[in-house]
Amino acid sequence: MSLSRCFTAAAAPFRAIVLISLLSRQSCRASSVSCLRAASSVTSAAAPRSNEHRKMYIAEERGSPYAPDYRVYFKDASGPISPLHDIPLWSDRAARLVNMVVEVPRWSNAKMEISLGEPLNPIKQDVKKGALRYVANVFPHRGYIWNYGALPQTWENPQHVDPRTQARGDNDPVDVLEIGTRVAARGDVYPVKVLGALALIDEGETDWKLLAVDARDALAPELRDVHDIERLFPGLLRATVEWFRLYKVPDGKPINKFA
Numbered sequence: 001m002s003l004s005r006c007f008t009a010a011a012a013p014f015r016a017i018v019l020i021s022l023l024s025r026q027s028c029r030a031s032s033v034s035c036l037r038a039a040s041s042v043t044s045a046a047a048p049r050s051n052e053h054r055k056m057y058i059a060e061e062r063g064s065p066y067a068p069d070y071r072v073y074f075k076d077a078s079g080p081i082s083p084l085h086d087i088p089l090w091s092d093r094a095a096r097l098v099n100m101v102v103e104v105p106r107w108s109n110a111k112m113e114i115s116l117g118e119p120l121n122p123i124k125q126d127v128k129k130g131a132l133r134y135v136a137n138v139f140p141h142r143g144y145i146w147n148y149g150a151l152p153q154t155w156e157n158p159q160h161v162d163p164r165t166q167a168r169g170d171n172d173p174v175d176v177l178e179i180g181t182r183v184a185a186r187g188d189v190y191p192v193k194v195l196g197a198l199a200l201i202d203e204g205e206t207d208w209k210l211l212a213v214d215a216r217d218a219l220a221p222e223l224r225d226v227h228d229i230e231r232l233f234p235g236l237l238r239a240t241v242e243w244f245r246l247y248k249v250p251d252g253k254p255i256n257k258f259a
Contacts, residue, residue: 057087059187062122066110066132072123072187083189084114084121084173087152091191097215100176102149102188109135109143112186114150114173123187136250138243145239147178147188151210162206165259170205177240179233180214191215196226199259200244209244 055076063069074083081087083101091097103112103123111126111133118124126133137143156169178184178192192212200207213223219232230237245256 055087057081057083057189059123059185059189061187066125068125068127068132070125071115071118072112073120074122074187074189080120082121083123084116084150084152087189089151089153091215095215097191097193098212099152099189100147100149100178100192100212101152102147102178102184102186102190104144104148105186106145106147106183107143109137111135116172135247138246141239141243145236145243147180147182147184147214149176149178149184150174151176156206156208158205165199165201165206167201167204167206167259170202170207172207174208174210176210176212178212178214179229179236180217181219182214182217184214193220193223195223195229198240198244201257201259202244203248203253203256209240211240 058075060073060075062071062073074081074087076086087099087101089098091099101114101123103114104110112123113126114121115124135143150173152173154174156172156174158169158171161168176192177198184190191214193215194210194212196211198209198211200209211226211229213220222228222232226237241258244258247256249255
């Protein structure tokens with residue numbers, strides 16, 4: 001993926017933050033947002049010609065929500081699948097739409113994520129020091145202010161120093177902040193249009209945050225890049241930067257930085 005047309009927002013809070021437009025991207029290339037690619041095992045579904053060719057994915061909850069045994073597993077018509085390995089990156093390559101797996105619906109604050117270490121890579125609640133993790137409310141925001149999730153078949157390589165951030169990857173899939181008008185459900189899989197990227201340095205690690213919109217959203221045709229986000233959702237970019245700068249401070253961590 002070619003990352004091009006860098007924009008530095010004029011507002012003071014954004015002057016040191018590179019928001020990268022992905023409008024003129026070419027073929028996928030390995031980087032710390034490493035490998036944005038369709039897997040060979042699902043090449044027939046990786047580049048569907050139209051919406052009718054998209055696969056349907058079903059999310060099934062197991063265990064008790066907000067408990068250590070809680071999991072969200074995925075399946076398609078063929079049976080159980082991994083949301084990381086078996087869902088293709090591309091929803092519609094010709095239209096430049098990628099699939100997003102929703103881990104955290106907007107306004108909730110339980111830190112859910114795809115488990116890299118378990119069979120079938122279910123979504124589970126993150127645990128730190130034996131306790132289930134919740135994101136503290138970053139005043140005046142309550143919980144996550146977007147539908148938060150990940151791109152399947154991506155991984156930020158902890159052995160690779162990203163030349164844009166000068167930091168190694170965070171060993172997780174690439175994160176997506178979906179700003180559409182609908183509040184998604186955990187486990188939803190749907191196509192998104194990528195509008196730009198925020199280069200977060202989270203505790204010294206590269207943690208790209210892709211800004212995107214649900215391709216089915218009524219406003220999607222009007223959203224082309226980060227300038228349109230500011231025009232149609234005034235204040236959301238500022239709130240996003242503020243949120244990621246401060247969200248770990250209540251846990252005693254330092255303020256996050258950006259490339």
